[in-house]
Amino acid sequence: MSAFVDPARMAGHSGMEKGEVLLRVDNVSLAFGGVKAITNISFDIVKGEVRAIIGPNGAGKTSMLNVINGFYHPQEGTITWRGKVRRKMKPYEAASNGIARTFQNVALFKGMTTLDNIMTGRGLKMKSNFIWQCLHWGPALKEEIEHRRKVEEIIDFLEIQAIRKTPVGRLPYGLQKRVELARALAMEPELLLLDEPMAGMNLEEKEDMSRFILDVNQQFGTTIALIEHDMGVVMDLSDRVVVLDYGRKIADGPPDEVQASQDVIDAYLGVPHEH
Amino acid sequence: MEFLIETILSGLMAGVMYSLVALGFVLIFKASGIFNFAQGVMCLFAALTFAGIMEKTGLPWPIAFVMTIGVMVFVAWAVERFVLRHLVNQEPIILFMVTIGLAYVLEGVGDILWGSDVKVLDIGLPSGASDYMLDNFNIYVEKLEVFAALIAAVLVGFLAIFFQKTRIGRALRAVADDHQAALSVGISLQTIWVIVWSVAGFVALVAGTLWGAKSGVQFSLSLIALKALPVLILGGFTSIPGAIVGGLIIGVGEKLAEIYVGPIVGGAIENWFAYMLALAFLLVRPQGLFGERIIERV
Numbered sequence: 001m002s003a004f005v006d007p008a009r010m011a012g013h014s015g016m017e018k019g020e021v022l023l024r025v026d027n028v029s030l031a032f033g034g035v036k037a038i039t040n041i042s043f044d045i046v047k048g049e050v051r052a053i054i055g056p057n058g059a060g061k062t063s064m065l066n067v068i069n070g071f072y073h074p075q076e077g078t079i080t081w082r083g084k085v086r087r088k089m090k091p092y093e094a095a096s097n098g099i100a101r102t103f104q105n106v107a108l109f110k111g112m113t114t115l116d117n118i119m120t121g122r123g124l125k126m127k128s129n130f131i132w133q134c135l136h137w138g139p140a141l142k143e144e145i146e147h148r149r150k151v152e153e154i155i156d157f158l159e160i161q162a163i164r165k166t167p168v169g170r171l172p173y174g175l176q177k178r179v180e181l182a183r184a185l186a187m188e189p190e191l192l193l194l195d196e197p198m199a200g201m202n203l204e205e206k207e208d209m210s211r212f213i214l215d216v217n218q219q220f221g222t223t224i225a226l227i228e229h230d231m232g233v234v235m236d237l238s239d240r241v242v243v244l245d246y247g248r249k250i251a252d253g254p255p256d257e258v259q260a261s262q263d264v265i266d267a268y269l270g271v272p273h274e275h
Numbered sequence: 276m277e278f279l280i281e282t283i284l285s286g287l288m289a290g291v292m293y294s295l296v297a298l299g300f301v302l303i304f305k306a307s308g309i310f311n312f313a314q315g316v317m318c319l320f321a322a323l324t325f326a327g328i329m330e331k332t333g334l335p336w337p338i339a340f341v342m343t344i345g346v347m348v349f350v351a352w353a354v355e356r357f358v359l360r361h362l363v364n365q366e367p368i369i370l371f372m373v374t375i376g377l378a379y380v381l382e383g384v385g386d387i388l389w390g391s392d393v394k395v396l397d398i399g400l401p402s403g404a405s406d407y408m409l410d411n412f413n414i415y416v417e418k419l420e421v422f423a424a425l426i427a428a429v430l431v432g433f434l435a436i437f438f439q440k441t442r443i444g445r446a447l448r449a450v451a452d453d454h455q456a457a458l459s460v461g462i463s464l465q466t467i468w469v470i471v472w473s474v475a476g477f478v479a480l481v482a483g484t485l486w487g488a489k490s491g492v493q494f495s496l497s498l499i500a501l502k503a504l505p506v507l508i509l510g511g512f513t514s515i516p517g518a519i520v521g522g523l524i525i526g527v528g529e530k531l532a533e534i535y536v537g538p539i540v541g542g543a544i545e546n547w548f549a550y551m552l553a554l555a556f557l558l559v560r561p562q563g564l565f566g567e568r569i570i571e572r573v
Contacts, residue, residue, distance in 0.1 A: 108456060111452055123442055184459075
């Protein structure tokens, strides 16, 4: 698996050092009609860390990820990505600037094989022109082989060799989640957004997934922002945690500090509150 | 015996023409999950534009052909810009309704631009019977139909490689499967849609040209789209080879049925045989011969 590690490229394609602020959201508010999904939230993600976003159902976690990766455009606030302030991201921009993601309810290309799914993650890096591609020859073929090699390394890394040629629609859920991670990794992202990577998994699968997430973070230096409900997992994996409730930020800090916060305990145990 | 072979051959050739129309449907369905009701009208519109440009400007046909491709790319762009862009993530049925509207718009625009007279599309395609076949085997074969079959074969080969092997092809299939996921890996929906509709426009132009050369460019051309439906049901909506095989089966089937079953039930089977076949097929194999199996994990 180490053949695939190329820290210079994986971690440093923006030239940012570990510990610098990679992404910052400032006073972001998002509403759908009269429904406020996110209200005035600010936090940052630091290069090289594992950042967890937690909160009860409907707290606005997924909406937050959608804002970061450009699916939603906030009505207020700004997003600063690698020091560049912008009002909104576009999904294409986010992807080509090194933000990859997975989804809560597995969004894979179901009719395609595992291999093809992961290859789509290389799409932005493939440059050969249309004519060569159609001929499937010359520079296009060379490029295809080169990227295929990269994809095979990711397949090895995530231990999914056996399902390489299987249409992903036929795979069990846990493996689909893994293929989705593989596709995101194929983009060699600088920031990886994981929306409930362990939802619906059994203990063993959760352990595998945790291991992969940590490996990605440590070996490739990929910054990770993840949403997760399993508190054990969150506390183990993350460096810093931001807690949302009803679209507001109620805590932000290291796991043990957050865990001890009275607001967080109230939010999870359901104390009557006035909003 | 010769008569049987002749019937089968003419059925095959007619089938190729159906296949060409069906191909356009498959392309758009495969890459965007939309059943494009306007595909038949696109054939008409492309042929009409082609014939119209030649008629009005007197340019030689290759130049007019290239200009028509340009027009079809423009149509693709306009469809994306003014229609599809606003309907991302909508139900397939809504998109389907939109294509019905589109069919009327294109038909109207074609009428306004080029008039409603039947146009002759004379671009020097081979015509008449093949002497070689007639002399040696005593079988009557239209040269144009053989030519159409060759064109279809080339197109299919090209499209199959394009879809299966290239980055753009992969992106097309990705978009068909899941808009959100496609966006997240940096595929631009807008670009992909313009590409797909352009390719479908090109296929429509080829199909329209061949049909037009055969029987003149006229508005009833858009009705052949209806014959593409049973072809698709037979072959599967997502399969390029399926469109071809489906077309051939329908073509041969209806000719044979007309001649051998027709007299028993009073004739004119050719008009409805394809639909009956498709209906029967739906009961047995709803995804078609080559379609993707519908796998639903519960």
